[in-house]
Amino acid sequence: MKIATWNVNSIRIRLPRLTAWLARRQPDVVCLQETKVSDDEFPHAALAALGYRALANGQRTYNGVAILARDELEEVARALPGEGDDAQRRLLAAEFAGLRIVNVYGPNGQEVGSDKYAFKLDWYRRLRAWLDATARPEQPLALCGDLNIAPEDRDVWDPEKWRGQIMFSDPERAAFHDLVAWGFQDSLRLHREDGGLFTWWDYRAGAFHRGWGLRIDHILLSPPLAARSAAVEIDRDERKGEKPSDHAPVVATLQ
DNA sequence: ATGGCTACTCCTAGTAGA
Numbered sequence: 001m002k003i004a005t006w007n008v009n010s011i012r013i014r015l016p017r018l019t020a021w022l023a024r025r026q027p028d029v030v031c032l033q034e035t036k037v038s039d040d041e042f043p044h045a046a047l048a049a050l051g052y053r054a055l056a057n058g059q060r061t062y063n064g065v066a067i068l069a070r071d072e073l074e075e076v077a078r079a080l081p082g083e084g085d086d087a088q089r090r091l092l093a094a095e096f097a098g099l100r101i102v103n104v105y106g107p108n109g110q111e112v113g114s115d116k117y118a119f120k121l122d123w124y125r126r127l128r129a130w131l132d133a134t135a136r137p138e139q140p141l142a143l144c145g146d147l148n149i150a151p152e153d154r155d156v157w158d159p160e161k162w163r164g165q166i167m168f169s170d171p172e173r174a175a176f177h178d179l180v181a182w183g184f185q186d187s188l189r190l191h192r193e194d195g196g197l198f199t200w201w202d203y204r205a206g207a208f209h210r211g212w213g214l215r216i217d218h219i220l221l222s223p224p225l226a227a228r229s230a231a232v233e234i235d236r237d238e239r240k241g242e243k244p245s246d247h248a249p250v251v252a253t254l255q
Numbered sequence: 256a257t258g259g260c261t262a263c264t265c266c267t268a269g270t271a272g273a
Contacts, residue, residue, distance in 0.1 A: 009272080010262060034272085036263070061263050062271075108273055148273070167273060202273070203260035216273080246261075246273080 002027040005144035006249035011035040031103035031144040035064035057092040065092045104145035124175035137183025141222040149176045154195030155215035184220035188232045219252045228254040
């Protein structure tokens with residue numbers, strides 16, 4: 001079974017690339033972030049033509065998440081506790097083939113010390129509390145998404161330049177650590193110890209070409225799924241070519 | 256030496272992303 005996550009940065013713009021990638025990669029379940037469309041505009045038909053059903057939790061312009069699967073999906077949650085109808089669309093959880101899939105689009109935080117930064121840290125606190133209240137590490141659960149946090153020095157192209165900056169500040173790294181401490185394994189690190197394995201590169205400055213990337217998109221696995229993890233790959237070729245997202249997909253293969 | 260983009264919107268400028 002292949003589980004994938006990809007911040008597509010607008011599913012409308014990225015649909016040709018997304019459909020080509022799905023046809024080639026054939027993942028069983030896919031978590032998408034930054035779809036940037038309301039649910040009535042979600043491109044169900046184009047995905048159904050490839051054999052994918054979709055659950056969408058979107059809004060216009062900003063945020064938006066969706067889960068695609070080649071089999072029945074049952075929705076579990078589309079918001080954290082206490083969030084109203086006007087909340088940013090950043091979470092979607094579903095059951096698929098006996099697995100719980102939690103798709104998250106972590107807040108960016110804009111700048112360390114800003115209101116958005118405080119929101120980001122609080123959002124992670126609420127995410128962990130929701131996991132504590134609704135799931136157990138003994139169950140097969142995958143948390144996938146754009147977390148907007150690079151956990152370690154080896155996940156950043158220039159850690160000294162980035163230290164203390166947004167996505168790499170100590171409180172954000174602590175939030176990532178607290179999330180993992182629920183009982184997850186960082187799936188990529190089950191298979192690879194090397195640095196330079198990035199999932200996002202700034203559109204500006206020829207960052208991709210220069211290798212200026214960060215690893216901020218993650219697939220976290222509960223112990224029963226970590227035990228089945230056979231490989232995790234970053235499809236960095238998807239960052240190349242015409243109209244790429246600024247993120248590459250991450251694909252975990254489970255035995 | 257710096258910064259160099261992309262996508263969105265009641266669209267041609269401002270906001271947001273990361």
